[in-house]
Amino acid sequence: MTDPVQPVEVSVPSESGFGFTLKTRLASSLGRTGTIHTPHGDIRTPAFIAVGTKATVKAVLPETMAELGAQAVLANAYPLYLQPGSDIVDGAGGLGAFMNWSGPTFTDSGGFQVMSLGVGFKKVLAMNTAGLGNDEVIAEGKSRLAQVDDDGVTFTSHRDGSKHRFSPEISMRIQHELGADIIFAFDECTTLMNTRGYQERSLARTQAWAGRCLAAHDQLTSLRAHRPYQALFGVVQGAQYEDLRRKASQDLATLTINGRGFDGYGIGGALEKENLGAIVGWVCDELPESAPKHLLGISEPDDFFVAIENGADTFDCVSPSRVARNAALYTRDGRFNVNTAQQRRNFTPVDSDCDCYTCANYTRAYLHHLFKAKEMLASTLCTIHNERFIVRLVDDIRASIDAGTFAEFKQDFLGRYYA
């Protein structure tokens, strides 16, 4: 049952302070462990990156995130550009300094908002359901807050209705001001509702933007040489189509501007759960092994195993935090809602196998009470638990790869979680 571990040649981080070192590799799949080196510290991979969109992991102190084992946090360019403004974050000394997080940071490009405020506006981003029909009709909704064209995106601020223009160059400029260690190319995140035709056109656009991002990034890196080095990850789109995904990966892998290529890659798009492993596999198969790969927006337990086996190194997702604020908690025996009547008199911890602060000190009955009483401590305690649960799960997967017990760990964990 053990999966033989293969030794891996070690690459040394460059003088920029950024680099990726492989440690072990599974013999039977693309799964591997390693370390991403950044100017603000290392990230041992696979790793779950906590999301703090607006420079805060909602309801939790940064110190608490560090204590529960989060290695890095990811914020988002678009919301921070709207408020407080990337110049202010820049003035504070960058994202980490601004939010009092001393470890590595990521920022997303605003590409997700092209979808969530555009075609996906007011829709649930279903990952389990088969795609509905034609997007192009759905995509023409009038009330949406984002309009895409080949040059960029026009956003309407949800806060005051003001119009804002994002382009690859603008996203790069903002992300340089935010100053995260790892930043993403500006892309269009498509949905399951899009047609093949739309996916092709959107992908062509995203690929063109990738080149523009790289060029802008190269320039900004020179201009801001006094700042810590920022690594740029290109984002692979192409939906569920193998040919599109492979071609997109190849093109990004070979793209260089002034001798500079991408430092790593993101894998994006709304993905059907059933295709997740295949898609990640196609992409990682085409991209250089030596590059770190970040799967954007994924955090269900079964998804981690599948994605890691297929070569993904890091993940970020709002789910552990959002779901916690809505009373859903992860346990080794599956997910449950702590606000149901069933938990009213349950004086046991959320998960007796959990080592988080919440499980060490509080009962389900108390958390149930906090939700019913609408006390904000509910969000804090539940977020601590969920973030710890997910961070630890990925840490455990990493340990199992190094120990050669990945297959057993996977079987044990999933067997119990989905029993």
Next chain:
RNA sequence: GGCAGGUUGCCCGAGCGGCCAAUGGGAGCGGACUGUAAAUUCGCCGGCAUCGCCUUCGCAGGUUCGAAUCCUGCACCUGCCA
């Protein structure tokens, strides 16, 4: 003692002859949430149940083809005047 107003489903509160098992909130119950417009959101919420049937709008009578809605009496509550 006089005058006026009120009593609606767990709570608050609309309705003022038929389209009313009865609008809205809240509470309660359950679900969803995957690069965060999310402390959000969606169902259910008298009973039994397949359309449908049965019992509800303080209590008791009455008018009417038909009443939560109109009339009479009773009970309780609230203002103002004594």
